[in-house]
Amino acid sequence: MSSPSATQDSYPYQNEPIWSSSEKAVARKAFDAALKRELHEVMQETKQMATQINEPADLWDLEHYLTQRRKEIDRKYDYRYSQLTHVFGRLLYEERLREEELRGLREDKLKSIRAFAEFLAEDAA
Amino acid sequence: MSSPSATQDSYPYQNEPIWSSSEKAVARKAFDAALKRELHEVMQETKQMATQINEPADLWDLEHYLTQRRKEIDRKYDYRYSQLTHVFGRLLYEERLREEELRGLREDKLKSIRAFAEFLAEDAA
Numbered sequence: 001m002s003s004p005s006a007t008q009d010s011y012p013y014q015n016e017p018i019w020s021s022s023e024k025a026v027a028r029k030a031f032d033a034a035l036k037r038e039l040h041e042v043m044q045e046t047k048q049m050a051t052q053i054n055e056p057a058d059l060w061d062l063e064h065y066l067t068q069r070r071k072e073i074d075r076k077y078d079y080r081y082s083q084l085t086h087v088f089g090r091l092l093y094e095e096r097l098r099e100e101e102l103r104g105l106r107e108d109k110l111k112s113i114r115a116f117a118e119f120l121a122e123d124a125a
Numbered sequence: 126m127s128s129p130s131a132t133q134d135s136y137p138y139q140n141e142p143i144w145s146s147s148e149k150a151v152a153r154k155a156f157d158a159a160l161k162r163e164l165h166e167v168m169q170e171t172k173q174m175a176t177q178i179n180e181p182a183d184l185w186d187l188e189h190y191l192t193q194r195r196k197e198i199d200r201k202y203d204y205r206y207s208q209l210t211h212v213f214g215r216l217l218y219e220e221r222l223r224e225e226e227l228r229g230l231r232e233d234k235l236k237s238i239r240a241f242a243e244f245l246a247e248d249a250a
Contacts, residue, residue, distance in 0.1 A: 039181040039184070042181075042184060043178050043181070043183075043184060046175055046178060046184060046187065047175050047176065047178060049175075050171055050172050050174075050175030050176070051172065051175070053168050053171060053172060056164040056167075056168070058168075059164070059167060059168060059171060059191060059194075059195075060191070060195060062171065062187075062191065063188060063191035063192060063195060066184060066185070066187065066188035066191070067188060067192075069184075070184075070185060070188065
């Protein structure tokens with residue numbers, strides 16, 4: 001399979017890779033699956049925190065937890081094609097997404113995604 | 126018992142009734158008891174809502190509920206002597222406080238408290 005450079009594979013006015021319709025389908029499915037898993041995790045954690053509420057301060061801890069998680073999820077799950085390689089890179093780094101779920105994306109995109117995941121891992125180390 | 130007018134029973138610079146130390150003790154106890162009951166109610170409601178979380182939207186409903194209740198409680202429980210008759214009037218109106226819990230306050234204060242409770246009842250009707 002030929003692998004044109006990022007420059008060739010761009011809109012003329014933007015430095016963004018083109019996403020084919022089959023790639024869009026893969027991306028949407030992977031994105032939705034990761035989001036669903038993360039929301040499920042928040043639901044479980046919330047139920048757990050609620051059972052452990054013993055004093056008023058625990059209420060506001062739960063409120064704070066929910067606000068933080070909502071903002072973080074809003075920021076993280078940004079389904080713009082210009083952002084998707086970073087989004088998937090982060091999800092890979094956070095182990096919220098397995099690389100198999102991205103099968104069907106072009107190799108240049110997978111490279112960008114892996115590179116961002118590695119950057120985050122090094123940054124955190 | 127003599128019942129001086131509100132004007133006589135004021136600081137020279139403010140139109141506020143004076144609270145004796147025994148009245149302050151009664152007020153503190155009634156205030157804390159009502160607050161404790163209301164917070165307990167929020168804790169029970171939160172646990173209940175958490176058990177019923179089935180989808181992500183339920184999480185943000187719970188967050189919203191907690192934020193609203195926190196703000197409402199912050200606003201309502203204002204322990205400044207200049208505000209206390211209104212605070213107690215509201216708690217009486219909301220049936221979060223029984224009049225017996227205010228026993229020991231001077232009659233002029235009880236009158237103001239009852240009057241504010243009645244005002245709120247009429248206003249809501």
